[in-house]
Amino acid sequence: MLNYFRPKTIKECLEFITDERVYIAGGTDLMVELKKGHDLSNKTVIDLTHIPELSGVKKVYGELEIMACTTHDDIVLNKDVNKCLKALSLACRTVGSPQIRNKGTVGGSVGTASPASDPMPALMLADGRVVIINKKGEMREEKLEDFIIKPGVTTLKNDEMILSLKVKSLEDYKQSFFKIGRRKALAIARLNFAMAILMNNDETIKDIRIVVGAALPVTKRFYDIEKKLIGKKITKEVIEQVSKQISEQVLAIAGPRKSSEYKIPVIRNVINRMLKEMEV
Amino acid sequence: MKLQLNMTVNDEAVNIEVEQDARLLDVLRDDLGLTGTKEGCGVGECGACTVIIDGKTANSCIVLAASMDGCDIKTIEYLSKDGKLNPMQQSFIDNSALQCGFCTPGFVLSGISLLDRNPNPTTEEIKEGISGNICRCTGYEQIIKAVEDVRDKKYVKDGACNE
Ligand code: FES
Ligand code: FES
Numbered sequence: 001m002l003n004y005f006r007p008k009t010i011k012e013c014l015e016f017i018t019d020e021r022v023y024i025a026g027g028t029d030l031m032v033e034l035k036k037g038h039d040l041s042n043k044t045v046i047d048l049t050h051i052p053e054l055s056g057v058k059k060v061y062g063e064l065e066i067m068a069c070t071t072h073d074d075i076v077l078n079k080d081v082n083k084c085l086k087a088l089s090l091a092c093r094t095v096g097s098p099q100i101r102n103k104g105t106v107g108g109s110v111g112t113a114s115p116a117s118d119p120m121p122a123l124m125l126a127d128g129r130v131v132i133i134n135k136k137g138e139m140r141e142e143k144l145e146d147f148i149i150k151p152g153v154t155t156l157k158n159d160e161m162i163l164s165l166k167v168k169s170l171e172d173y174k175q176s177f178f179k180i181g182r183r184k185a186l187a188i189a190r191l192n193f194a195m196a197i198l199m200n201n202d203e204t205i206k207d208i209r210i211v212v213g214a215a216l217p218v219t220k221r222f223y224d225i226e227k228k229l230i231g232k233k234i235t236k237e238v239i240e241q242v243s244k245q246i247s248e249q250v251l252a253i254a255g256p257r258k259s260s261e262y263k264i265p266v267i268r269n270v271i272n273r274m275l276k277e278m279e280v
Numbered sequence: 281m282k283l284q285l286n287m288t289v290n291d292e293a294v295n296i297e298v299e300q301d302a303r304l305l306d307v308l309r310d311d312l313g314l315t316g317t318k319e320g321c322g323v324g325e326c327g328a329c330t331v332i333i334d335g336k337t338a339n340s341c342i343v344l345a346a347s348m349d350g351c352d353i354k355t356i357e358y359l360s361k362d363g364k365l366n367p368m369q370q371s372f373i374d375n376s377a378l379q380c381g382f383c384t385p386g387f388v389l390s391g392i393s394l395l396d397r398n399p400n401p402t403t404e405e406i407k408e409g410i411s412g413n414i415c416r417c418t419g420y421e422q423i424i425k426a427v428e429d430v431r432d433k434k435y436v437k438d439g440a441c442n443e
Contacts, residue, residue: 031342097412225415
């Protein structure tokens with residue numbers, strides 16, 4: 001028999017943490033696991049969905065702090081996110097279905113480390129960091145890239161929980177999110193893209209950020225490709241080059257799977273489309 | 281071990297003991313006899329089990345009942361008043377937006393919830409709004425039309441047809 005706890009505050013929550021803890025941050029994944037026969041007996045199930053401090057978005061010093069149990073729908077509706085990290089609003093809008101967006105949370109999505117997570121590329125776009133608290137109340141921060149080890153595995157220790165996600169405000173950047181899924185609205189992403197661009201007055205690139213997820217075991221930001229683009233103008237040749245480089249890297253990491261091949265022309269089209277959308 | 285649960289269901293206070301791992305869907309159907317909420321997939325994909333929790337739609341098959349303490353829940357049974365159907369229900373009938381009817385409670389609630397939030401949705405937005413519901417009988421044309429008709433105020437409040 002599982003042991004269910006529903007703390008009202010973070011402090012209370014920390015007291016419940018045991019080595020056998022399982023969190024409910026929205027339940028959209030956990031309940032499916034339960035249905036599949038995942039054994040939760042003898043587990044301490046800690047329900048995080050009734051802790052007001054764990055939900056909401058704060059804006060501080062050029063950063064947003066998104067509390068772990070903020071739902072995808074809350075993010076879609078949040079003005080600060082819309083302004084500072086549009087790509088995240090767009091990404092959350094594509095998550096699952098309305099019903100799933102109403103329950104599923106950003107912290108849950110990060111915690112389960114699903115490669116198909118939609119918010120993930122947008123969070124990484126903005127140098128996302130995970131804020132973690134342990135049973136003793138000690139906090140640490142880790143870059144998302146380091147936090148996610150492989151599908152379903154993170155560096156979160158048994159005595160820890162995710163408190164929030166911190167992202168840089170990319171207010172001045174043009175941003176875009178794009179996803180290709182199996183079934184239109186419900187699909188768990190098979191390929192998702194987040195991009196942000198900041199242009200100089202002379203139409204050269206001042207900063208560019210490119211993240212690809214879902215096709216890869218873990219979502220990846222293409223720092224090397226980004227770096228080479230700075231100072232360049234966006235020409236047809238440059239787009240072609242970027243598409244090729246990204247496709248090559250995606251294939252190299254994902255390995256030649258059956259579904260990989262179609263991705264090269266697809267990636268080129270997606271990049272073109274996103275650039276057009278951002279009007280750069 | 282059972283848990284004590286206090287929630288509001290269709291405007292009535294419910295005070296009930298539930299198993300810690302019981303799903304909201306089961307409590308609604310088995311304990312409260314509200315069988316209008318259906319179970320299709322059981323994994324959050326089909327929307328047959330859609331209910332409204334604190335004003336937002338959710339799949340009750342993936343909600344832990346224990347988690348509902350203090351929450352306000354509305355099911356399909358909430359909609360008709362004094363034997364009169366809600367406009368969305370009437371519109372589904374008039375548009376033949378159902379055959380077996382298994383998916384209908386979920387679609388109706390998704391449609392209502394969409395119009396609550398966005399009274400004037402485009403057809404695209406309606407499609408998006410019902411994207412968490414699957415129908416295996418009708419195809420979606422009639423269902424979309426049914427929501428459009430309510431959007432276009434073809435029904436007065438009591439469900440009778442305007443035209
Ligand atoms: S039964 Fe709940 S979504 Fe299918
Ligand atoms: S009417 Fe049968 S599933 Fe929709």
